[in-house]
Amino acid sequence: MISPSVSALVDGEVYVPGLPADYLVDTYGIPADQISKLGSAENPHGTSPLARRAVEQVLDRMSIYPEWTSRQLREVIARRYGVTPESVVCGSGETEVIALVIRAYAGPGEPVLMHAPCFPLYRIFATMENRKPVYVPMGKDFNLEMDHYLEALASRPKIAFLTSPHNPSGQLVSEADVRRVCEAAHENTLVVLDEAYIHYSETEGSVHLLRN
Numbered sequence: 506m507i508s509p510s511v512s513a514l515v516d517g518e519v520y521v522p523g524l525p526a527d528y529l530v531d532t533y534g535i536p537a538d539q540i541s542k543l544g545s546a547e548n549p550h551g552t553s554p555l556a557r558r559a560v561e562q563v564l565d566r567m568s569i570y571p572e573w574t575s576r577q578l579r580e581v582i583a584r585r586y587g588v589t590p591e592s593v594v595c596g597s598g599e600t601e602v603i604a605l606v607i608r609a610y611a612g613p614g615e616p617v618l619m620h621a622p623c624f625p626l627y628r629i630f631a632t633m634e635n636r637k638p639v640y641v642p643m644g645k646d647f648n649l650e651m652d653h654y655l656e657a658l659a660s661r662p663k664i665a666f667l668t669s670p671h672n673p674s675g676q677l678v679s680e681a682d683v684r685r686v687c688e689a690a691h692e693n694t695l696v697v698l699d700e701a702y703i704h705y706s707e708t709e710g711s712v713h714l715l716r717n
């Protein structure tokens with residue numbers, strides 16, 4: 506029997522991640538070298554030698570907690586993007602940051618705007634935290650219907666998620682549209698531009714708008 510507190514954790518929609526490459530090899534007999542695993546923003550070029558070296562350097566310190574605000578990493582990211590370290594938040598993947606953003610910026614019952622379909626965790630976390638997902642349906646050709654999205658902003662959601670490249674369609678949101686959304690959003694609406702897949706797009710994305 507599942508206790509009520511455990512059932513609260515397992516009820517509702519469960520996130521279904523992409524299949525691991527090993528599973529495809531074992532189940533479908535697809536050769537490992539013919540699989541490009543990109544479904545969860547993996548690096549198609551394999552582990553970066555720089556990341557490997559950085560991990561090797563801390564192997565002897567794995568028994569202790571790291572600096573808990575990821576200060577060094579935030580400083581490096583801040584230098585790379587020309588912002589202050591105080592404006593950078595690190596998480597255990599962007600997934601954790603999405604959960605924190607929803608909890609911090611939307612109160613119980615308050616609306617959180619997103620496309621339908623979109624990265625399911627916006628909806629799952631909003632629902633789990635008793636916030637209210639509000640959807641802008643994509644068009645029949647799977648277009649992002651940005652005019653409808655702008656209209657939906659008029660209802661003043663607490664958070665407006667925008668994904669570029671969009672998951673699952675892969676479409677980029679143009680910088681002009683990102684600007685239109687930021688300009689149309691009420692001052693109490695937090696616009697979240699999720700660029701988890703921007704490195705596949707061969708563009709710099711819109712992070713530079715933060716400096717404007």
Ligand SMILES: Cc1ncc(COP(=O)(O)O)c(C=O)c1O
Nearest residue numbers: 545546598599600624672699701
């Ligand atoms: C649009 C989008 N945002 C965020 C994430 C989560 O990223 P992370 O793996 O860093 O938690 C994903 C992962 O698939 C995604 O598709």
